[in-house]
Amino acid sequence: MEIGIRPIVEGKVTGSVLLSPSPISFLGDIDSKTGKIIDSESPIYGKNLKDTIFVFPRGRGSTVGSYIIYGLKVNDVSPLALVAEEAETIVIAGAILADIPLVDLPDKDLFSILETGDIVTIDTSEKILKIQKRKE
Amino acid sequence: MTMFLTKDQEEMLSGVKGEAVAKSMELIVKIGEVYKADRLIPITNAQVAGVSYLTVGDSIFSFFELLSKDAVTVKVPTWLNPAGMDMEKWREMEISEDFAEKQFRIIKFYEGLGINPTLTCAPYLIGHTPTHGDHLAWSESSAVSMANSFYGARTNREGAPSSLASAITGLTANYGLHITENRYPRILVDVRTKLESFSDYSALGYWFGKKFHSLIPYFVNIQSLNINEAKMLAAALAASGSVALFHVKDLTPESKSIDIENVEEKIEFTESNKKEVYNHFNQITEGADLVAIGCPHASYEDIKLISNTLQSRQMKKDIEFWIFTSSKTKAVIDADSLLTNLESRGIKVYADTCMVVSPSVSGNFRNVITNSTKAAHYLSKAKTTLVNLLPIDSIMKEVTE
Numbered sequence: 001m002e003i004g005i006r007p008i009v010e011g012k013v014t015g016s017v018l019l020s021p022s023p024i025s026f027l028g029d030i031d032s033k034t035g036k037i038i039d040s041e042s043p044i045y046g047k048n049l050k051d052t053i054f055v056f057p058r059g060r061g062s063t064v065g066s067y068i069i070y071g072l073k074v075n076d077v078s079p080l081a082l083v084a085e086e087a088e089t090i091v092i093a094g095a096i097l098a099d100i101p102l103v104d105l106p107d108k109d110l111f112s113i114l115e116t117g118d119i120v121t122i123d124t125s126e127k128i129l130k131i132q133k134r135k136e
Numbered sequence: 137m138t139m140f141l142t143k144d145q146e147e148m149l150s151g152v153k154g155e156a157v158a159k160s161m162e163l164i165v166k167i168g169e170v171y172k173a174d175r176l177i178p179i180t181n182a183q184v185a186g187v188s189y190l191t192v193g194d195s196i197f198s199f200f201e202l203l204s205k206d207a208v209t210v211k212v213p214t215w216l217n218p219a220g221m222d223m224e225k226w227r228e229m230e231i232s233e234d235f236a237e238k239q240f241r242i243i244k245f246y247e248g249l250g251i252n253p254t255l256t257c258a259p260y261l262i263g264h265t266p267t268h269g270d271h272l273a274w275s276e277s278s279a280v281s282m283a284n285s286f287y288g289a290r291t292n293r294e295g296a297p298s299s300l301a302s303a304i305t306g307l308t309a310n311y312g313l314h315i316t317e318n319r320y321p322r323i324l325v326d327v328r329t330k331l332e333s334f335s336d337y338s339a340l341g342y343w344f345g346k347k348f349h350s351l352i353p354y355f356v357n358i359q360s361l362n363i364n365e366a367k368m369l370a371a372a373l374a375a376s377g378s379v380a381l382f383h384v385k386d387l388t389p390e391s392k393s394i395d396i397e398n399v400e401e402k403i404e405f406t407e408s409n410k411k412e413v414y415n416h417f418n419q420i421t422e423g424a425d426l427v428a429i430g431c432p433h434a435s436y437e438d439i440k441l442i443s444n445t446l447q448s449r450q451m452k453k454d455i456e457f458w459i460f461t462s463s464k465t466k467a468v469i470d471a472d473s474l475l476t477n478l479e480s481r482g483i484k485v486y487a488d489t490c491m492v493v494s495p496s497v498s499g500n501f502r503n504v505i506t507n508s509t510k511a512a513h514y515l516s517k518a519k520t521t522l523v524n525l526l527p528i529d530s531i532m533k534e535v536t537e
Contacts (some may be wrong), residue, residue, distance in 0.1 A: 032193065096163050
């Protein structure tokens with residue numbers, strides 16, 4: 001299945017989905033040293049962002065969150081790509097600084113289609129997100 | 137959509153002027169494209185957040201390394217948000233050596249970029265007053281709201297990196313509150329109860345922001361809006377919601393010229409709405425251990441009011457009283473003996489920081505009284521702290537003898 005997306009930061013990557021159904025505050029919810037989700041109220045508490053295709057509705061909270069995204073990259077625990085329902089300045093700035101592919105405005109409801117563990121490819125030159133393999 | 141860039145701007149983006157300038161341009165252009173800006177516009181000045189080591193953590197140092205690749209400096213006058221400690225009295229605040237060392241490094245880096253280390257959330261109180269119609273790139277949410285609403289300048293609610301990128305390039309993307317049509321109010325608020333203290337203004341802002349998130353309000357029946365009242369309203373609107381602009385009939389600069397035709401909804405702010413806010417922040421069950429004033433940073437008049445209310449009274453035992461302000465205002469109150477008077481009664485005045493961005497408040501105190509809903513909001517989010525919201529005169533009665 002192919003889903004249309006809007007590219008913001010370019011790239012082509014394939015990886016395993018980590019899906020957060022709730023908005024993410026990069027400052028406070030994530031440990032930039034390890035890539036772990038440390039917000040105990042998060043449905044994906046304890047999961048790690050490293051090398052995932054991180055799918056979430058939107059960023060929230062402090063704009064310092066952009067520096068946390070950059071920190072993930074420097075500490076080599078960053079996601080392969082960020083997929084938001086709607087990107088806002090915190091996530092855009094973070095993705096640009098860290099040079100992590102970022103897309104948003106999917107033309108289908110990602111949260112009813114995707115599951116954590118699905119293998120997907122994002123290709124910003126084609127403006128698509130393609131599901132390669134379902135979670136086993 | 138691609139936005140229009142001048143030849144000079146294209147060059148900055150392409151890396152001709154170094155990597156730091158190119159990254160800054162990329163950031164501004166990409167954000168502009170997402171928000172459908174047609175072009176970039178010059179800014180008059182910038183106000184940069186991302187200063188307190190408590191909030192930025194070690195990630196900031198990697199980012200500084202990236203910027204250090206070129207000898208880059210800011211193109212417009214730029215001011216800094218508060219740090220995580222008083223830069224002189226940090227030991228008295230029980231800040232660790234390690235924290236202090238990192239905080240000094242952060243500020244030194246910003247200074248190296250040519251940024252003025254004002255370390256305040258309220259630059260407009262110390263002479264950096266925005267001019268009507270100026271385009272700015274400010275990031276402290278309460279200051280953004282003051283610049284737009286009280287001064288009629290134009291700034292979006294910038295992030296820490298985007299305000300810095302604008303400072304480095306002298307540019308921002310033309311979208312959002314830079315455009316006249318986006319500054320019209322969407323909802324009329326009839327204020328049916330008297331606003332008698334700074335905390336009443338703060339309660340109004342908190343109530344509206346919580347209910348209507350980012351809508352631009354047009355307040356009617358507010359009788360007075362001096363700078364100290366306005367900053368409490370502005371900060372609260374931006375803390376419980378993300379309101380970056382408000383209008384008050386006859387009292388804010390754009391209120392006379394704006395179009396209120398598009399107002400879709402009319403609501404009332406009543407005495408019981410106001411009480412709801414005070415009740416929400418009435419959490420302390422045992423004795424309070426700290427009074428924290430200065431969110432946003434206290435002005436000269438704010439501090440004078442506290443001093444006047446004190447008269448010949450002293451602070452009670454077992455409770456601390458901290459006022460947060462800028463170093464510049466602190467120097468003024470020091471010069472006219474206000475500071476000595478307060479200190480002799482047991483009241484401490486800390487500069488450069490505040491109860492929200494310093495670890496010394498949430499780390500050392502469990503029960504905090506304040507007159508600011510913004511401070512109350514953030515302090516009670518850290519679940520170890522309970523807060524009471526009270527007007528200054530009630531606070532002074534409660535904690536002095």
